[in-house]
Amino acid sequence: MTTTCAPLPELGRAVTLPGVYAPQADSLLLADAVRRERRVPGSDLLDVCTGSGALAVYAARLGACVTAVDIGRRAVLTARLNALLAARRVVVRRGDLLSALPPDRTFDMLISNPPYVPSPAEFPPRRGRARSWDAGWDGRAFVDRVCDASPSALRTGGVLLMVHSALSAPETTVRRLAALGLVAEISDRATVPFGPVLSARLPWLRENGLVDDAAENQEELVVIRAEKI
Template sequence: MGPIAMSAGAVTVRPRRTVRLPGVYAPQTDSYFLAAALRREGVGPGMDVLDLCTGTGTLAVRAAQLGARVTAVDISRRAVTAARVNASLAKVPVFVHRGDLLAALPGRRFDAVISNPPYVPAPRRTLPRHGPGRAWDAGPDGRALVDRICDAAPAALRSGGLLLMVHSALSRPDESVRRLERAGLSASVSDRLSIPFGPVLRGRLGWLRDSGLLPPGATTEELVIIRARKN
């Protein structure tokens, strides 16, 4: 089966209320796109799930609502606070840790790893340590965090474990698939979704086109879900 193409209207998962502190990524279409895939992919009771780059905890809360035991990680103190508050408001248990990806949980293994990491290509090679750009800027190719997750996730997965990660087609999904396959996982793009450019991309269209990341005349961004299974 090829990747599933969806319309923006098909992404219907929405939390009733989400607390977001300044500088924490607001849940948007990419968050709901991946959240909508969790049930289909079998996330549910009896599973230990890790949400990397949890932000407000939207994905972690969704996985917990499906019955999974959920651990979430973010490097931002404000994100950790927001995720804990949102899990409490949703009345689901989520164990939230502050740290740099899997370094926060050395040696832990999970049945599924899910992630909506920063993935927007940015002119600066140095990642921002403060401000709103920290939630989306990911280096000139948009892969500063995506590559690290691809390389580290296999060791965090149990046998048969699942990785689900959303990012932009601007960030080279084929490279994500190749990295995961080199690590011994079966990987593919499972879903695609075209959306209008958001304010961040609109603000750097000239640079994206000059860098060859965006073809002339393009008016939409494609989101993809990377799905990988540990054999």
């Protein structure tokens, strides 16, 4: 079994086992948003869909008490390994979003880089590499679930930071969170070139109106910030 190391200065080097999402531009965008939150040091922070655990370890470096969750066995193993290599305490649990936690457990912050890539398949895959990024026709299979879980997971004054693609309707995310009683906004944006997955999927994206025919092959990433008041 081979592993890869992703050298991202802000996040350090993250080891990733095959099939585990390696830190990329979206991870860096979310890390920057986490860094700017003054409440991070000493906070109870939950990283949902942790993948490699790079963001969980980064938050621990900033002084947070971190719990990380992922449904994938290899992701859990990878996150634990990266926490060990970084000499940071991160509690990593395996489960489907909040199912791995006690029902009354709450946090000061919730961060998430969930699968969000629109896919020709109606439902996300249950196994394989694409499980790390595919999220149904509209890319919202996990984004919506993170939104819905946030009010019960956050303490009063708690903050959600979630990154996803503009292809996955960020304004819908803001409206959904607002309907759940959170004060939500798009706090960060970044434009990056299409990666291999979106490049291969470009004809389908255009056919379904997700990408303009005249648009360059670039993707906008956004961070959604929502506060429980």
